[in-house]
Amino acid sequence: MPSPFMQRAIALAVENVKSGAGGPFGAVIAKDGRIIAEGVNRVTQTNDPSAHAEVVAIREACRALGAFQLSGCELYTSCEPCPMCLGAIYWARPDRVFFGATAADAAAAGFDDSFIYQELRREPSHRKIPMTPIMREDALAAFRAWRDQPGRIEY
Secondary structure (H helix, E strand, C coil), X not given: CCCHHHHHHHHHHHHXXXXXXXXXXXXXXXXXXXXXXXXXXXXXXXXXXCCCHHHHHHHHHHHHHCCCCCCCEEEEEXXXXXXXXXXXXXXXXXXXXXXXXXXXXXXXXXXXXXXXXXXXXXXXXXXXXXXXXXXXXHHHHHHHHHHHCCCCCCC
């Protein structure tokens, strides 16, 4: 059954490629039966590696709603989310996600993120980009301050 929201996400992806603005990805966030935000891949246009369609749409939807969570919303994306977008989606907490193409389809087109999933399973010091913990005890001060902060907003 065709979805007008998914049709729009796919159209955004195709338009983005044809205009030369960015990669073949589009996303739409809907609430109460209407689109509240759209996003396209803007990585090369903005020199921002985090400017994936889903992240762009999440940012726009949160601004539109004046909230940092997307309860009551659905996200429609032209392709299965990458690990970064998946993380952003879980933090934003929409009610549901629909995707068109699969991660395997993206890999076949040159957008293979499977190595990131492999990297996440490795110990930080064994990753392709080595990650070394330093000054942990000092860094824990931020968490103590958060715990002790009255009126903090949980998320």
